[in-house]
Amino acid sequence: MSSHDGKDLYVNARRIAIAGCTGAVGRSLLQLIEERVFPTSELRLMASARSAGTAVTALGRTTVVEDLATADFTGTDIAFFSAGTAVSAQWAAKAAAAGALVVDNTNAFRMDLDSPLVVPQVNGALLAERPVSGIVANPNCSTIPLVRLLQPMHEAYGLRRVTAATYQAASGGGQSGIEELRAGSRNVLEGWPAAAERFPEPLAFNVVPAIDRFQDDGSTLEERKMRQESRRILELPSLDLTATCVRVPVENGHSEAVVVDCEHPVTAAGLTELFAAQPEVEVWTDRVPTPRTVTARPDHVHVGRVRVDPEQPTRALFWLVADNLRIGAALNALQIAERAVEEGIV
Numbered sequence: 001m002s003s004h005d006g007k008d009l010y011v012n013a014r015r016i017a018i019a020g021c022t023g024a025v026g027r028s029l030l031q032l033i034e035e036r037v038f039p040t041s042e043l044r045l046m047a048s049a050r051s052a053g054t055a056v057t058a059l060g061r062t063t064v065v066e067d068l069a070t071a072d073f074t075g076t077d078i079a080f081f082s083a084g085t086a087v088s089a090q091w092a093a094k095a096a097a098a099g100a101l102v103v104d105n106t107n108a109f110r111m112d113l114d115s116p117l118v119v120p121q122v123n124g125a126l127l128a129e130r131p132v133s134g135i136v137a138n139p140n141c142s143t144i145p146l147v148r149l150l151q152p153m154h155e156a157y158g159l160r161r162v163t164a165a166t167y168q169a170a171s172g173g174g175q176s177g178i179e180e181l182r183a184g185s186r187n188v189l190e191g192w193p194a195a196a197e198r199f200p201e202p203l204a205f206n207v208v209p210a211i212d213r214f215q216d217d218g219s220t221l222e223e224r225k226m227r228q229e230s231r232r233i234l235e236l237p238s239l240d241l242t243a244t245c246v247r248v249p250v251e252n253g254h255s256e257a258v259v260v261d262c263e264h265p266v267t268a269a270g271l272t273e274l275f276a277a278q279p280e281v282e283v284w285t286d287r288v289p290t291p292r293t294v295t296a297r298p299d300h301v302h303v304g305r306v307r308v309d310p311e312q313p314t315r316a317l318f319w320l321v322a323d324n325l326r327i328g329a330a331l332n333a334l335q336i337a338e339r340a341v342e343e344g345i346v
């Protein structure tokens with residue numbers, strides 16, 4: 001088993017479907033399935049009526065995109081959904097009822113108690129049993145790398161309070177977000193205004209502290225998701241976590257500045273060692289990781305500026321960078337599928 005050229009024999013190969021295959025996350029998922037040689041015996045690709053009928057070449061074959069609205073999931077083992085929350089709310093349960101294990105990238109099922117919210121490196125054990133709903137929810141792109149660092153911190157030092165500021169890339173707003181940043185940057189350089197259609201304010205040469213809808217309490221839905229999802233994944237229902245989520249003019253790769261108040265004193269050396277011991281985490285000591293410099297290893301969470309507040313020995317601070325399309329979405333989804341296969345639930 002070494003390629004997806006259709007000639008290899010796959011042991012335990014699965015029939016997979018991707019709803020949202022033409023989007024930023026869907027494309028990353030296709031690339032990752034190829035790179036990680038996920039055993040795939042059948043590939044079905046779905047999107048809206050706009051893309052239905054177009055041909056996509058991936059895994060050594062050309063596949064015609066189906067209209068999700070008329071797709072029948074019978075015979076599909078694993079269905080990945082990344083076509084938006086409303087689309088998942090309408091179709092994911094139907095795919096699950098047809099027998100597929102759904103791995104959902106949207107916000108539709110993250111708080112549904114019948115659908116586990118999984119980051120395999122943190123709570124992958126939840127995949128030992130097939131979910132009641134048939135759906136596994138993939139967390140938000142900023143939550144995933146954060147909880148991968150908070151979990152070992154909780155075990156070592158006890159979490160008292162977490163304060164995060166995010167610096168989120170345009171690709172978090174999908175393919176249209178990337179295009180709006182590119183077009184806006186060209187416009188500004190040529191002396192024209194930058195449009196703000198995908199984002200609430202022009203993003204080129206700017207920062208925008210508003211991601212997703214505002215809530216009654218003045219926070220945004222993105223900020224609420226980080227709190228609620230972290231609490232659920234870490235099984236700390238009253239974890240004190242506050243976030244301010246900011247869109248920045250970076251094409252891909254989210255960053256976060258994190259302050260963690262712990263129960264016990266922390267040392268920078270101890271924290272560095274703890275992070276470095278985590279799977280697929282890389283600690284930078286000589287340089288600082290940035291979205292542009294971590295691209296050589298996009299499947300790692302990159303951590304830098306690990307330090308302790310000189311006036312508060314229980315307060316740790318660090319900076320993280322993670323590829324939002326891969327770690328924050330497609331890679332986590334595929335690692336869920338890999339673990340589900342390993343556990344024999346699909």
Ligand SMILES: NC(=O)c1ccc[n+]([C@@H]2O[C@H](COP(=O)([O-])OP(=O)(O)OC[C@H]3O[C@@H](n4cnc5c(N)ncnc54)[C@H](OP(=O)(O)O)[C@@H]3O)[C@@H](O)[C@H]2O)c1
Pocket residue numbers: 019020021022023024025026046047048049050051052068069082083084085087105106107139140141171172173174175176324325328329
């Ligand atoms: N981007 C990220 O970093 C990230 C991270 C975590 C989670 N997510 C979540 O993943 C989902 C997809 O994000 P994205 O960044 O890939 O967005 P995107 O680039 O805008 O892609 C959206 C995809 O959904 C399809 N779609 C839209 N409306 C549809 C409909 N009514 N029926 C069927 N398919 C439809 C689109 O197909 P057409 O080509 O036909 O329009 C496209 O394939 C969102 O829910 C997002 O919140 C994204």
